Amino acid sequence: MTSLTTDPIDPTALGALVIRPDHGAVTSFTGHVRNHHGGRSVDRLSYTAYPEMAEQECAAIAEEAMTRWDVVVAIRHRLGDLVIGDIAVAVAVGSAHRAEGFATCRFVIEEVKRRVPIWKHEHYADGTSAWVDPTAGTERRESEET
Amino acid sequence: MTSLTTDPIDPTALGALVIRPDHGAVTSFTGHVRNHHGGRSVDRLSYTAYPEMAEQECAAIAEEAMTRWDVVVAIRHRLGDLVIGDIAVAVAVGSAHRAEGFATCRFVIEEVKRRVPIWKHEHYADGTSAWVDPTAGTERRESEET
Amino acid sequence: MNGYRVQLLARYAELLGAEELAVDLPTPATVSMLTDALRALPGGSALPAQPVLARNLRIAAPGDLIEPGDALALLPPLAGG
């Protein structure tokens, strides 16, 4: 399964991939492009990846989750140019019970943010742009990150 | 906003209702019809509600969540005849940060199951049918419920 | 005596063979007087000793007073979601 895509991400379609006839729950998370970051007004942004490694990490995260819990996991991350409101990342978890669905979904999105080699280039309303560096300025990061 | 519907529930459309330009996260839960319950093989089921009160309770739950957290909440519950895999209930939560998105989504689905007057009539593979009573047989409930 | 209209939901409508019933009760009437009267009807013996009654869209306690014109509904154990 390929996790990286340049096409818009459809949560309904992603949820359909993880539902099994004996599963009753799908827990999902989508991360959307916001109109502000670090106090600056964002117009649009673009995501770039180290594709081979990003695919491998997404597959490894899903595999780890499916070893730890009795779940089915799907991960999508969009690359290229996105505008405000667009879905940048989506995680869907199918499970028999909702407790493990919530636990898995949270685990997966945390791991995606921590491990998957993807970068974000923000274009601001004032015409400037910058690569986002979550390691620069811890306070800003805690208050700003989704 | 109306929470009860006889139409299929579309998670993508529900998510779009709760996303704001300054919010980066949508956390969702969907409950699907399973092919088994209490050890019996389920073919299909139908949901019925006390509609006026169910709408009021859904609105109250969303309002409570939005008072407690800085979130936008949408709830849908389907009524009528459903088949295996169909979405029976959906919760979508838009938030600035994912921690409050997960907390809210879990709170809302728990409250929906606890407070909203809706009932489930299951039709089994052997031709029989029964109203589901979650208060009958605590052990079965804990192991079976999503 | 006053007349009260009660909605019966889901399994309780099947038990009592009606989706709505009219019940006459002395004044003042309480929730438990109403539910006792329903339990005395044909099929009503299968109801729990204190079935849940919603009065004006809120769960009422057995000792709560009810009035003619109240929206009354007898609710089986919830099973939504």
Add this chain to the structure above:
Amino acid sequence: MNGYRVQLLARYAELLGAEELAVDLPTPATVSMLTDALRALPGGSALPAQPVLARNLRIAAPGDLIEPGDALALLPPLAGG
């Protein structure tokens, strides 16, 4: 001496003005020898003292050995999701 090809990702490609570079290093070569060589290039001084290098799609430690033919990539701080 051996030749090593390194991919530069995102901001690091901008800093060094290339998406891929070839670097010659003595044998045996370590990750930190490679990253030090990159930091000595024009634009390379803006790199951190120990930038993250992926070797064959896994994060490598500064003391890890590298071999010609390894898939090497220099990764800025991740910002996905």
